[in-house]
Amino acid sequence: GRPVFILGIETSCDETSASVVQDGRIVLSNVIASQADIHKRFGGVVPEVASRRHVENITLTIEEALREAGKTLSDIQAIAVTYGPGLVGALLVGVAAAKAISYARGIPLIGVHHIAGHIYANRLVTELEFPLIALVVSGGHTELVWMKEHGHYEILGETRDDAAGEAYDKVARALQLPYPGGPHIDRLAHEGTAAAIPLPRAWLEPGSYDFSFSGLKSAVLNTLHNASQRGETINPADVAASFQDSVTEVLVEKTTRAVKEFGAQQVLLAGGVAANRGLRERLAKRCQEEGIPLVIPPLSLCTDNAAMIAAAGYISYQKGKFASLDLNGVPGLPL
Ligand code: KG4
Ligand code: ZN
Numbered sequence: 001g002r003p004v005f006i007l008g009i010e011t012s013c014d015e016t017s018a019s020v021v022q023d024g025r026i027v028l029s030n031v032i033a034s035q036a037d038i039h040k041r042f043g044g045v046v047p048e049v050a051s052r053r054h055v056e057n058i059t060l061t062i063e064e065a066l067r068e069a070g071k072t073l074s075d076i077q078a079i080a081v082t083y084g085p086g087l088v089g090a091l092l093v094g095v096a097a098a099k100a101i102s103y104a105r106g107i108p109l110i111g112v113h114h115i116a117g118h119i120y121a122n123r124l125v126t127e128l129e130f131p132l133i134a135l136v137v138s139g140g141h142t143e144l145v146w147m148k149e150h151g152h153y154e155i156l157g158e159t160r161d162d163a164a165g166e167a168y169d170k171v172a173r174a175l176q177l178p179y180p181g182g183p184h185i186d187r188l189a190h191e192g193t194a195a196a197i198p199l200p201r202a203w204l205e206p207g208s209y210d211f212s213f214s215g216l217k218s219a220v221l222n223t224l225h226n227a228s229q230r231g232e233t234i235n236p237a238d239v240a241a242s243f244q245d246s247v248t249e250v251l252v253e254k255t256t257r258a259v260k261e262f263g264a265q266q267v268l269l270a271g272g273v274a275a276n277r278g279l280r281e282r283l284a285k286r287c288q289e290e291g292i293p294l295v296i297p298p299l300s301l302c303t304d305n306a307a308m309i310a311a312a313g314y315i316s317y318q319k320g321k322f323a324s325l326d327l328n329g330v331p332g333l334p335l
Helices: 038-042 047-069 090-106 114-124 164-176 182-189 215-231 236-262 277-290 305-320
Strands: 004-009 016-020 026-035 078-084 109-112 133-136 142-145 154-158 266-270
Touching: 004 047, 004 090, 004 305, 016 047, 016 305, 026 047, 047 090, 078 090, 078 114, 078 305, 090 109, 109 114, 109 305, 114 133, 114 142, 114 266, 114 305, 133 236, 142 236, 154 236, 164 182, 164 215, 164 236, 164 277, 182 236, 182 277, 215 236, 236 277, 266 277
Parallel strands: 004 078, 078 109, 133 266
Antiparallel strands: 004 016, 016 026, 133 142, 142 154
16 A cells, blocks of 8 residues: 655653654654763763753754655654653653644654664564564663564563663763763673673572662672772773673573563564673574574664654554544653
């Protein structure tokens, strides 16, 4: 039939993004206005600053996404917007823009869950094969998700404290590395010895698919503190390698256990931490051993972007699941 063009909008954290995606699979544009440089000064995302920046950027970002796609609003069949989870003041900017366009143009509005978006970034790479297991790891999320079919999500496990990326950033800060610290730890880890510093693995209760990273983070901080008390120096590369080994071992083993228990046909990796070389290599090796295909989107689709929101929104579009104009931003939205 006729191609379906969806305009996606994402403003849940510190990226203002708009995208045009055709039939939920083909990215015609994916414009991302990052605020990373501003938040860097504060060592993390400042919600008030993020909201104000979204307000300044949203209109230009949408116009640019349409222009790059060679489309105008009259070519767009629906608007898909992230309405949670995230920072409420940030979410509301995208939601308000999406509602305004939906109302003005008389086209359907689709509310998208941010994690569903991260998962559907993979559908911009290849067709999804069900049932599947998705591991979503970012600065704000750590979720292991089971999907039987399109648009059906079951959370098998999630973090009980810090997100994986958050733990990376906190350990990086302790090592006096710049924000966001994940990429710096990743690089250093490859120069260090993982067995150098014994660190805990948070397996939690037997059978649990949940994660916890705050104990590991505290163990790293204690190790650094005790060493400096004793006037000893610790090689930061060894700290990075030992920390990364603990994080990736738990993430990969829990994902593999879920694959076997549920009989998944495919493993998807998503979120900013999917950039981590240690995690990619370890997960690729385990998936190969289990004979199961692994999909990892290119980095530009792993970090927050609107193309993934349009891709997830397309599933709702096909099902006719539309939002009304009283759609709100929901910071703690369940999947
Ligand atoms: O998905 P994302 O861009 O934003 C959120 O939705 O949070 O993820 C950002 C997170 C940051 O915590 C950053 O340190 C982490 O992803 N990250 C990494 C790497 N690249 C980015 N963590 C570990 N290794 C990396 N190579
Ligand atoms: Zn995200």
